[in-house]
Amino acid sequence: MLGTAVSVCSVSALALGPGQLGPAAGVALLQALSSALLMNICIVGINQLYDIEIDRINKPYLPLAAGDFTVGMGRAIVAATGAASLAIGAAAASTPLLATLGGSLALGIAYSTDLPFLRWKRSPVLAAACILAVRAILVQLGFFFHMQLALGSAAPAVTRPIAFATAFMLLFSVVIALFKDVPDVAGDSHAGVRTLSVRLGPQRVFWTCIAILEAAYAGAILVGLQSELLWSRVATTAAHVAMGAVLLWRARRTDLGSPKEISRCYMFTWGLFYAEYLLLPLFR
Numbered sequence: 001m002l003g004t005a006v007s008v009c010s011v012s013a014l015a016l017g018p019g020q021l022g023p024a025a026g027v028a029l030l031q032a033l034s035s036a037l038l039m040n041i042c043i044v045g046i047n048q049l050y051d052i053e054i055d056r057i058n059k060p061y062l063p064l065a066a067g068d069f070t071v072g073m074g075r076a077i078v079a080a081t082g083a084a085s086l087a088i089g090a091a092a093a094s095t096p097l098l099a100t101l102g103g104s105l106a107l108g109i110a111y112s113t114d115l116p117f118l119r120w121k122r123s124p125v126l127a128a129a130c131i132l133a134v135r136a137i138l139v140q141l142g143f144f145f146h147m148q149l150a151l152g153s154a155a156p157a158v159t160r161p162i163a164f165a166t167a168f169m170l171l172f173s174v175v176i177a178l179f180k181d182v183p184d185v186a187g188d189s190h191a192g193v194r195t196l197s198v199r200l201g202p203q204r205v206f207w208t209c210i211a212i213l214e215a216a217y218a219g220a221i222l223v224g225l226q227s228e229l230l231w232s233r234v235a236t237t238a239a240h241v242a243m244g245a246v247l248l249w250r251a252r253r254t255d256l257g258s259p260k261e262i263s264r265c266y267m268f269t270w271g272l273f274y275a276e277y278l279l280l281p282l283f284r
Contacts, residue, residue, distance in 0.1 A: 001037060001040055001041075002274060003270060003273055003274060003277075004036050004037055004040045005033060005036075005037065006274045006277045006278065007135075007139055007143075007277050008029070008032050008033050008036050008139070008143050009029065009033065009277075010277035010278065010280045010281060011139065011140055011143045011144050011147075011162070011165065011277075011280070012025075012028070012029050012032060012143055012144070012146075012147045013280075013281040014144060014159070014161050014162055014165065014280060014281055015144050015145075015147035015148045015151070015162075016147070016151070017151075020151050024150055024151055024152075025147065025150065025151060027150070028092075028094075028146060028147050028150030028151070029147070031088060031089075031091075031092040031094070031097060031146075031150075032097060032143050032146055032147070034088055035084075035085045035086075035088040035089050035092075035097065035101055036085075036100075036101075036139075036143070038081045038082070038084050038085035038088070039081070039082065039085040039086075039101050039104055039105060041077065041078075041081040042077075042078050042081040042082035042085060042105065042108070043104060043105065043108030043112075045074055045077050045078040045081070046078055046108055046109060046112045046113065047108070047111065047112040047121075048062055048063075048064050048065075048074065049064065049071065049074050049075065049078065049112075050112045050113060050114050050119075051112070052064050052065055052071075054184075058183075058184045082105060085101050085105075086098070086101055086102065086105075089101045089102075092146075094146050094149060094150070095149075096141075096142050096143075096145035096146040096149065096156065097142065097143070097146040099138075099142060100138045100139070100142025100143065100146070103133070103134075103138050103142075104134050104138055107130045107133055107134055108130075108134075110126075110130065111126075111127065111130040111131075124178075124199070127177060128174060128177035128178065131173050131176060131177040132170060132173045132174065132177065134173075135169060135172070135173035135176065136166060136169045136170035136172075136173040137166065137170075139169075140162060140165050140166040140169055141156075141158075141162070141166065144156075144162050160283075161280070161281075161283045161284065164220075164223050164283055165280050165283070167219070168216055168219065168220060168276065169276075171212055171213070171215065171216040171219075172213070172216060172273060172276065174212055175209045175212050175213055175269065176269075176270075176273070178197070178205055178208065178209050179205070179206070179209045179266050179269060180266065181197040181198075181205075182197045182202045182205050182206050182209075182262050182266065183202075183259040183260075183262040183263040183266060184197070184259075185197050185198055185202050185259075202256065202262065203256045206251075206254075206256060206262065206265075207251075209269075210247065210248070210251045213244075213247055213269065213272070214244055214247065214248065217240045217241075217243055217244035217247075218244070220236065220240040221236070221237050221240045221241065223236075223283065224236030224237045224240065224283065225237060227283065227284055229284050232282055232283065232284045235279075235282050236279065236282050236283055239275075239279050239282075240279075243272055243275065243276075247268075247269070247272060250265060250268050251265065
C-alpha cells in the first residue's frame with residue numbers, strides 16, 4: 001500500500017510542468033491514488049485467497065492464514081475493492097487510468113488464480129512478467145498519461161524522465177519478482193511451487209538481486225549527470241551513490257542461512273524502492 005501510494009504520487013508529479021499544480025492536478029491525483037489503493041487490496045486479496053496453505057507456513061500472521069478472516073470475508077473484500085476501483089476509473093473517463101486498473105487486475109488474476117492455464121506464479125518467467133508489467137510499465141506510463149490528459153494534453157507523450165523511470169523500475173521490478181521468493185523457499189518447495197529460489201538456491205538468487213540493483217544505481221548516476229540543471233545533477237548523483245553503498249553494506253551483513261534475516265533485507269530493498277520514487281521527480 002505504501003509503495004503504491006508513493007509510486008502514484010511520484011509518477012504523477014513527473015507529469016507536472018511549470019504552473020500546472022492546481023485543482024485539475026489535485027482531482028487527477030485523487031482519482032489515481034484512490035483507485036490504485038483499492039486495486040492493490042483487491043489483487044493482494046486474490047493472492048491470499050489462493051495461498052492460504054502456503055501462507056500458513058511462510059506468513060502465518062496474514063488474516064486468512066491466521067483465521068482472523070473467513071474465506072467468505074476475503075472474497076467480499078476482494079469483490080468490493082475491485083469493483084470500487086474500476087468504478088472510479090470509469091467515472092474519471094480516463095482511458096489510461098482504466099486501462100492501468102483493468103490490466104493490473106487481469107494480471108493479478110492470472111498470477112494467483114488456481115485454474116487451468118493460470119496460476120502463473122508457478123512459473124518463474126510468467127511470475128516475473130506479471131510483476132514487471134504492473135510495476136515497471138502499467139504504473140509508470142498509465143498514471144503518467146492519466147495526469148497528462150487531465151492537465152489538457154492532446155495526446156500522451158513520453159518524456160526523458162518517464163523513460164528513465166520506466167527503465168529503472170523495470171530493473172527494480174525484476175529484483176522484487178526474484179527477491180520476494182528467497183525467504184519463502186521452505187513453504188514454496190513444500191507446496192510444489194518451483195520458484196527460481198527453489199531451483200537455484202536462495203544464496204545465488206540473493207546476490208543476483210543485489211547485482212541488478214547496483215547496476216540500476218550506476219545507470220541512474222549516468223542519467224543524472226546528463227541533466228542540464230546543476231541541482232538535478234548533484235542531487236541525483238549523490239543520492240544514488242549513497243543508496244548503492246548502503247545496499248551493498250546491508251547485503252554483506254545479511255545471514256543467508258536465516259530466512260528472517262533475508263526477509264529483513266528484502267524489506268530493506270522495499271525501503272529503497274520507496275526512496276527511489278521520492279527521487280524520481282528530481283530527474284529533469
